[in-house]
Amino acid sequence: MIENGSGGGDADFTNADLRGARFQDADLTGADFTNADLREANLIGANLQDASLVNADLRRASLHSANLSQAAVAGPETSFSGAKLNARTCRPKGLEPEQLKP
Structure with a gap:
């Protein structure tokens, strides 16, 4: 668990099972x-700027107010299906509407 602004930037979570993990308000820059x-991870307010989410499964993840600017989201397996975003979520370029459908 990484919460409330604690570090995680440039961390390597490649192939990790982080279902339901709590990363609220975490600095995950470049992770x-x-x-x-x-799936179902709490990324509310997390800074994911420059992170790689290639082929990541973010189904039903909470991304309210998260910063996904410059995050890499390309990849045939990348899924944001049912993810919870709001108007303050900074969405990355390349996030296609199909990736958000439930």
């Missing part, structure tokens, strides 16, 4: 979540 399972 690598390639192929990670982040």
Whole structure:
């Protein structure tokens, strides 16, 4: 668990099972979540700027007010299906509407 502004930046979470993990308000700048399972993870207010979410599974993850600017989200397996975003979520370029459908 990384919460309330504690570090996690440039961390390597490649292929990690992080289902239901709590990363609320965490600084995850540049973290690598390639192929990670982040289903139902709490990423509210997290800074994911420059993070790699390539082929990550973010189904039903909470991303309210998260910063995903410059995050890499390309990849045929990347899924944001059912993810919870709001108007203050800074969305990355390349996030396609199909990736958000439940």
